[in-house]
Amino acid sequence: MGVEGGMKCVKFLLFFFNFIFWICGLALIVVGILVQLALHKTFMIRDATASGAPIVLIGIGVVIFFIAFFGCCGAWKENYCMVTTFAILISLIIIVEIAAAIAGYIFRNKISNVVQDSLTEMITKYNNSSAEFRDTVDKLQEDLKCCGVNSSTDWKHFKPAGNSVPDSCCKNVTASCGIGTMTDAAKVYQKGCHDAVEALLKKNIQWVIVAALVIAFLQIMGIVFSCMLMRGIRSGYEVM
Numbered sequence: 001m002g003v004e005g006g007m008k009c010v011k012f013l014l015f016f017f018n019f020i021f022w023i024c025g026l027a028l029i030v031v032g033i034l035v036q037l038a039l040h041k042t043f044m045i046r047d048a049t050a051s052g053a054p055i056v057l058i059g060i061g062v063v064i065f066f067i068a069f070f071g072c073c074g075a076w077k078e079n080y081c082m083v084t085t086f087a088i089l090i091s092l093i094i095i096v097e098i099a100a101a102i103a104g105y106i107f108r109n110k111i112s113n114v115v116q117d118s119l120t121e122m123i124t125k126y127n128n129s130s131a132e133f134r135d136t137v138d139k140l141q142e143d144l145k146c147c148g149v150n151s152s153t154d155w156k157h158f159k160p161a162g163n164s165v166p167d168s169c170c171k172n173v174t175a176s177c178g179i180g181t182m183t184d185a186a187k188v189y190q191k192g193c194h195d196a197v198e199a200l201l202k203k204n205i206q207w208v209i210v211a212a213l214v215i216a217f218l219q220i221m222g223i224v225f226s227c228m229l230m231r232g233i234r235s236g237y238e239v240m
Contacts, residue, residue: 011232014075014083014225017218021068021090024215028061031208056100057208060093067093071222080230087226090219101212108205115198119149126166127158138168144200145171146193152182154192 035054067089074082107114122137141147147169148154155165163182169189170177181187 011075011078011229014222014229015072017222017225018068018071018075018086020218021064021071021222024218025061025064025066025068027211028057028064028215030061031211032057032059032061035204035208056096056103060096060100063089063093071226075229078229080234083226083230087223087230090223090226094216094219097212097216101209104205104208108202111198111201111205112194115194115201116149119193119197120154123149123154123158134166138166140197141166141168141189141193142173144193144196145189146191146196147189148192149194150192152188152190152192155182 032054035057067086070082071086071090073079074086126134126137147165152165152169155169156162158164158166159179161180163180165178165182165188167173167175167178170181170187171189172187178188183190
C-alpha cells in the first residue's frame with residue numbers, strides 16, 4: 001500500500017530534492033577538481049593543507065552523486081529501509097562537510113603565508129625549471145598584472161646584473177622588454193602578485209562557502225522530508 005494524500009506530495013518532493021542532490025554532487029566534483037587545479041597548477045600552491053578542502057569536496061561529491069540515486073529509488077519505491085539509510089548517510093555527509101568547512105576556514109586564515117611561500121619558491125625555481133613551469137608563472141603575472149612576490153625587486157637574482165625581470169612583468173610584453181627595466185614604473189609593473197593571488201583565492205573560497213551553505217540547507221530539507229516519508233510509510237505498514 002503506497003502513501004496517500006500529503007505523504008504523496010512529500011514523496012515527490014523528496015524525489016525532486018534527490019535530483020537536486022545528484023546535480024549538487026556533480027557540481028561538487030567539478031568545483032573540487034577546478035579548485036585543486038587552480039591551487040597546484042595556476043597558483044602553484046604546494047602546501048598540503050590547501051589540498052584538504054578540495055579533496056574532501058571531490059569525495060563528498062562522489063558520495064552524494066551515488067547516494068542521491070539511492071534516495072531517488074527509495075522515495076519512488078517507498079522503501080522504508082532505503083529512505084532510512086538515505087537519511088542516515090546524508091546526516092553523516094553533513095558532518096564531513098562541517099569538517100571540510102573547518103579545514104577551509106583554517107586554510108583561509110593562513111592563505112597569506114602560504115601564498116608568500118609559494119610565490120617565493122616560484123621565483124627561486126624560475127630559471128632552472130621547465131618551459132611549462134615558466135609559462136605558468138608568466139601567465140600568472142600577465143593575467144594579474146603584477147611582478148614578483150611583493151614587488152618587482154623580488155626578481156633581483158633573475159639576471160646577474162640584478163636589474164632585470166621576466167618579460168611577463170612588462171606592461172607591454174615584447175621580447176627582452178624586462179632587461180634592465182626592473183624599477184622602471186613606466187614599463188614594468190612594480191606591485192607584487194601576493195595581494196592579487198590572496199584576494200583571488202579568498203574570493204573563490206567565499207563562493208565555495210556559499211555553495212556549501214546552499215547544499216547543506218538542501219540536505220537538511222532532504223533529511224526532514226525523508227523522516228516524514230519514513231513516518232508515512234510506517235503508518236501505511238501499520239494500517240496493513
